[in-house]
Amino acid sequence: MKTNILTSSLIILVLCSCKQAPKLSSEFSGQDGEVKIIQLNPTHSHAAAVQNEQLSQIDTNIYVYTPEKSELDEYFHQIKNFNTRVDHPTSWNEVVYMGGNFLDKMIQEKKGNVVVLAGNNRIKIDYIEQSINAGFNVFSDKPMVINKAGFERLKNVYAMAEQKGTLMFDMMTERYSLINKIQKSLMQDTLLFGKIQQGSPDHPAVMESSVHHFYGGGKGKRPSWFFDVLQEGEGVVDVSTHLIDLTFWKTFPDEIIDYNKEVKVLSSKRWPVIITKADFTAATSLREIPASLSPYLKDSVLEVFANGSISYQVKGIYAGVSVEWRPATPKDGNDLKSAYAEGTKASLFITQEYGQKRPKLMVQKTEKVLEKDYQTNLKQAIIRLHTNYPGISLSQQAKFTEIVLPEDLENKHDPTFKVFLSYLVNKDMPYWEVPNTLAKYYITTTALEMAKKD
Numbered sequence: 159m160k161t162n163i164l165t166s167s168l169i170i171l172v173l174c175s176c177k178q179a180p181k182l183s184s185e186f187s188g189q190d191g192e193v194k195i196i197q198l199n200p201t202h203s204h205a206a207a208v209q210n211e212q213l214s215q216i217d218t219n220i221y222v223y224t225p226e227k228s229e230l231d232e233y234f235h236q237i238k239n240f241n242t243r244v245d246h247p248t249s250w251n252e253v254v255y256m257g258g259n260f261l262d263k264m265i266q267e268k269k270g271n272v273v274v275l276a277g278n279n280r281i282k283i284d285y286i287e288q289s290i291n292a293g294f295n296v297f298s299d300k301p302m303v304i305n306k307a308g309f310e311r312l313k314n315v316y317a318m319a320e321q322k323g324t325l326m327f328d329m330m331t332e333r334y335s336l337i338n339k340i341q342k343s344l345m346q347d348t349l350l351f352g353k354i355q356q357g358s359p360d361h362p363a364v365m366e367s368s369v370h371h372f373y374g375g376g377k378g379k380r381p382s383w384f385f386d387v388l389q390e391g392e393g394v395v396d397v398s399t400h401l402i403d404l405t406f407w408k409t410f411p412d413e414i415i416d417y418n419k420e421v422k423v424l425s426s427k428r429w430p431v432i433i434t435k436a437d438f439t440a441a442t443s444l445r446e447i448p449a450s451l452s453p454y455l456k457d458s459v460l461e462v463f464a465n466g467s468i469s470y471q472v473k474g475i476y477a478g479v480s481v482e483w484r485p486a487t488p489k490d491g492n493d494l495k496s497a498y499a500e501g502t503k504a505s506l507f508i509t510q511e512y513g514q515k516r517p518k519l520m521v522q523k524t525e526k527v528l529e530k531d532y533q534t535n536l537k538q539a540i541i542r543l544h545t546n547y548p549g550i551s552l553s554q555q556a557k558f559t560e561i562v563l564p565e566d567l568e569n570k571h572d573p574t575f576k577v578f579l580s581y582l583v584n585k586d587m588p589y590w591e592v593p594n595t596l597a598k599y600y601i602t603t604t605a606l607e608m609a610k611k612d
Contacts, residue, residue: 279391336569
């Protein structure tokens, strides 16, 4: 059955060799309501996050195209919450088309000019390819591709976007986290940090790690396909995209990374997280494990290859990422983030433990730096940060100095879509964005093939 529902609230580039930004059409000028969003089968929470804040440039009508049997309850629930909240409520008007020909219908009607993609990762490259071919701009959640075949298609789609003058942007939300921005700034402070060390295959100079959970308290909201690595993607091609992006962004700011010449994947590992039937039910609210997941069943439990690690080299620097998933968030627990970057004068560490809501940023001098010089350079670095981040302070620990980041400096709303809108209007997406995105997905998809062989 095909339906078209209009209601105010619903219950229910190929690697470039020159430093030039992509050429965009002159469609956007920053006027009110000129950005018209299409949500294409929005089955991940990042789709709704785009609508968390009412921006004047965005038309209040949001066009949703989806198959008849789609898992949109959570998306509509979030939009309803945005529209009815007391503090700065939104006024989104969801215009929904449901039908087997939803993708063709979207292209035919062309009611919007920006397609937002956040959902099943196996079919995402199909959506990206057809959207760009039809002349839409694309704002995509990670990962854009989850295998080598998808990577080859992604290269061609970027070239198509360049030819058509449309913008394709990978939703890298972690760049706008306060702790990541501060670590990046300090890594560029040569008086305090020095230069990044080279590291080694056994001990990378830069490391990014994270721990996630399939469910916490309350009713589970994961779709069943989230446990199918052929649809969600394995750990080395999913969350790893964020971690590699952060390494590029912090270590080589404003630099193009040529994956053909400057990147080498050294090793990769994958291992499963064990999901019992009780875990699955808690995570999805489904009583039974569907037949579609039978390839992952072993002795009545699911083996989901959501865990992985990658060791690689970029521009001569050894780097690594590690992703781990666990079934349940412990009581009073949370997802975890950790990272480090080792400079010639100091090292920077991000640490987090269960029950610790926000990760901590620590700094430690290297042995060859005098304590007096270190303390002077550290205090001066904090003074320089105060220009953009007032209130940052220092807390001396036994072995480290904590850089205390006031919570009120955190973004109240994720600004990633604002950044994308700015690129649309000003036509100034950084020249390194496309080649570095390709380098990131070259690493993840190469690492997956390598891990499977091992």
